Each structure stands twice: as C-alpha cells, then as structure tokens.
Amino acid sequence: MRPYEELTDEELIQMLHGHQEDSDGMMEYIMEKYKNLVRGKARAMFLIGGDTDDLIQEGMIGLFKAIRDFKQDKDASFFTFANLCIERQMYNAVNNSNRMKHQPLNTYVSMSTQEWDGVSQVYGEDPENIVIDQENVQNLKEEIRSKLSMFEFEVLEYYVKGKDYLEIAAIMGKSGKSIDNALQRIRTKLKPQKT
16 A cells, blocks of 8 residues: 555545545544644634634544545545635634623523512522622623723624624724734733633
C-alpha cells in the first residue's frame, strides 16, 4: 500500500469507507492533516462560556462527520466538504451558546403585583430573591463595563444580541478584523482569573 501522502484525500476517504485494514491510521492521518484548518477557524470565533479549545473540539467533531459523510459522487472536493462541515459544527456551537445566554430572558418574572402571588409557586422563590438576583445581574453588567473600553462594550452589546462579527463590523463601520480583535480582547478581559 502507498504511503498516505501519495494518496488524495478522496482516495483515502474511499478506502476508509471500504473498511481497509489500517482505517484507524488513515483516520488519524486525515484528522492530523486538517487540524490546523480547525485551529484557524476556532481562533476567528468567540464562544460564550467557552474557550478556543472548546471550538477546536467542535471543529474536530465537524471534521469527523465530514470524513464519515463524504460522498465521491458529489462535485465538491473533500476539502470543500470538510471546510463546510467544520464551519457548520462551530457555528452551531456558537449559536447554542448564544441561546443559553438568553435563558434568563426567557424565564423573566413580571413586576406586576397581580402576578407576584403565582411567582413563588412557579419558581419556589419569593419575589424579594428574584429582585436581588436582578440587582446582581445589573452589578455584573457594571463590572463588565468597567473592564472594557467603550468600543469593546458596544461590540459586546451587539454580540450579545446575536450579531456575528461581520454584521457588527457593518453596523459600526469598522473592518471585520477590528471587530474580531475586539472580541478576542473582550474574551481575555472577561475570562475568570485563576486563584
């Protein structure tokens, strides 16, 4: 059998799907070959509540799915298909983390007095604790604002609203790279300090 470097990606995938003897070795070779592509994409994204390693892991899952699902009879090369699968997996992870950040908004409690009676039954808490929690959220927002520049805070507000860095760049009249850099700085500044 020829060394893996002499085979095209498509030939390797076809052999993998044909359950060749060294399928583990082929899989490892392809995963290693595309790891830098995954890392590059992970550095360009921001995952709320996660870090670059989480995105790399998501990207590697996308790569695995690309290897598993690639069909030779399509017009796309394996590289194009893998690129799409990796991006899709990462974007899904980012979108899911964005949805999770909105969870408190989806479970809000009205301050209307007629609704207070049912609140403790639904949430198992009294209204005072709910108001205290809301004050804690406001304090957290003020702490975040104190750590970021005005530009970074504005970028973060758009990002929290679900805008991606290209949409933010268009809204703010900045380059995508400057928004991406701002998101990286925000991530660094807001990362919990290890004690």
